[in-house]
Structures are given as structure tokens and as C-alpha cells.
Amino acid sequence: MPLDDRERRLDPRIVQVWRVGNGIGALFVLGPPAVFAPLLFGRWGYVITVLAAALALAWIVAWPRAQYRRWRWQLTDLALELRHGVVVRRHQAVPYFRIQQIDVAQGPVDRLLGLATLQVTTASASGSAALPGIPADDAPGIRVELLARAAEAVGEHEGELRDAV
Known part of the structure; x- marks a missing residue:
């Protein structure tokens, strides 16, 4: 790889690395509220679980792609x-x-x-x-x-x- 002074992007495979890291983080941060919310808050707990799942999905799928485009x-x-x-x-x-x-x-x-x-x-x-x-x-x-x-x-x-x- 010749190293001239041109602007470069990261390798696109980094998106997968970030997705795995975000997935592990989401599991630990959003997992417990998603599991215990229905037990603690009944019907509203299911709403919390769905919102936590949607947030986790965005964090795992969309965020790494956005990071890649900006690097x-x-x-x-x-x-x-x-x-x-x-x-x-x-x-x-x-x-x-x-x-x-x-x-x-x-x-x-x-x-x-x-x-x-x-x-x-x-x-x-x-x-x-x-x-x-x-x-x-x-x-x-x-x-x-x-x-x-x-x-x-x-x-x-x-x-x-x-x-x-």
C-alpha cells in the first residue's frame, strides 16, 4: 500500500467489529431493563422492552455504519x-x-x-x-x-x- 498524502477511509470490515462491540454493550446495558420491565411495570413494561429493543437495534445496525461514513x-x-x-x-x-x-x-x-x-x-x-x-x-x-x-x-x-x- 503506497502511503501518499491522500485522505483515506477505514476498511469497511470495521463496521462489523463495531457492531459486535455495540451488541455486547447493548446486551449488558439494555438487556436487564428489557427483561425486568414487564415484571415490574406490567403492560408498560412491555412498551419499555420494545423501546429498548428498538434502541438496541439502531445502536447495533445503524450507528456503526454512520461512524464508518464519518471516519x-x-x-x-x-x-x-x-x-x-x-x-x-x-x-x-x-x-x-x-x-x-x-x-x-x-x-x-x-x-x-x-x-x-x-x-x-x-x-x-x-x-x-x-x-x-x-x-x-x-x-x-x-x-x-x-x-x-x-x-x-x-x-x-x-x-x-x-x-x-
């Missing part, structure tokens, strides 16, 4: 830029010279679908940034490219960084 990432001359968010839009710019460490993480569903997340740790108050939905085969190459850009950027800012310490 973009890009390697610019100066930074890794991440744009995401359905309700609250975020634009993170991670300057290469602030990158300290990049980990490749894979949960069980990620491994099953051949995906990985790049966890970028920075030397800033905001901490780190995550780049999910990267094909597992491409993740090591992207990691190496980011580390190379980070090393080059640190070399360009070496005097400034030494003064800041």
Missing part, C-alpha cells in the same frame, strides 16, 4: 490527521515529532476479520490517538512509515525539543 485519516507533511464523529465531530492532528510509540492492537473480532488498530502514543497532554480499521497486513507498513516520519520530524526539531525538556 477519515490522512498522512500530511507534518502530521497524522484523524477526522471522525457522528454527533460530535473531531479533527485530531498528531504531529510526527510528538509521536513516541505506535502499537498494533487486535481484539478477537479484529483478528477474525483481519483488521488491526494502530495506537499512537504522543508526547502531549492529550495522550494518544487510535486509528482503527486498518487491514492487518497493512498495519506494520503504516506503523513503519509513521515511525520513519516521526524520526525525520524529530531530527528537524531536535534543538527545539531539547530546549523543551
Whole structure:
């Protein structure tokens, strides 16, 4: 995968990863009210159960697709830029010279679908940034490219960084 400076999308398989995560979360958060509401509130409890099921269905089916449509990432001359968010839009710019460490993480569903997340740790108050939905085969190459850009950027800012310490 050539890493030019164009804006990129996540791998579409990330939608399935998010759906599984949302499904597990919905089961624990909305499951108990859906089961106990009819016992506690009678007829109104069934209404609560139907509403909880509808909310869970939207959370599992629609929300991950909306997240996917809003996710973009890009390697610019100066930074890794991440744009995401359905309700609250975020634009993170991670300057290469602030990158300290990049980990490749894979949960069980990620491994099953051949995906990985790049966890970028920075030397800033905001901490780190995550780049999910990267094909597992491409993740090591992207990691190496980011580390190379980070090393080059640190070399360009070496005097400034030494003064800041």
C-alpha cells in the first residue's frame, strides 16, 4: 500500500467489529431493563422492552455504519490527521515529532476479520490517538512509515525539543 498524502477511509470490515462491540454493550446495558420491565411495570413494561429493543437495534445496525461514513485519516507533511464523529465531530492532528510509540492492537473480532488498530502514543497532554480499521497486513507498513516520519520530524526539531525538556 503506497502511503501518499491522500485522505483515506477505514476498511469497511470495521463496521462489523463495531457492531459486535455495540451488541455486547447493548446486551449488558439494555438487556436487564428489557427483561425486568414487564415484571415490574406490567403492560408498560412491555412498551419499555420494545423501546429498548428498538434502541438496541439502531445502536447495533445503524450507528456503526454512520461512524464508518464519518471516519477519515490522512498522512500530511507534518502530521497524522484523524477526522471522525457522528454527533460530535473531531479533527485530531498528531504531529510526527510528538509521536513516541505506535502499537498494533487486535481484539478477537479484529483478528477474525483481519483488521488491526494502530495506537499512537504522543508526547502531549492529550495522550494518544487510535486509528482503527486498518487491514492487518497493512498495519506494520503504516506503523513503519509513521515511525520513519516521526524520526525525520524529530531530527528537524531536535534543538527545539531539547530546549523543551
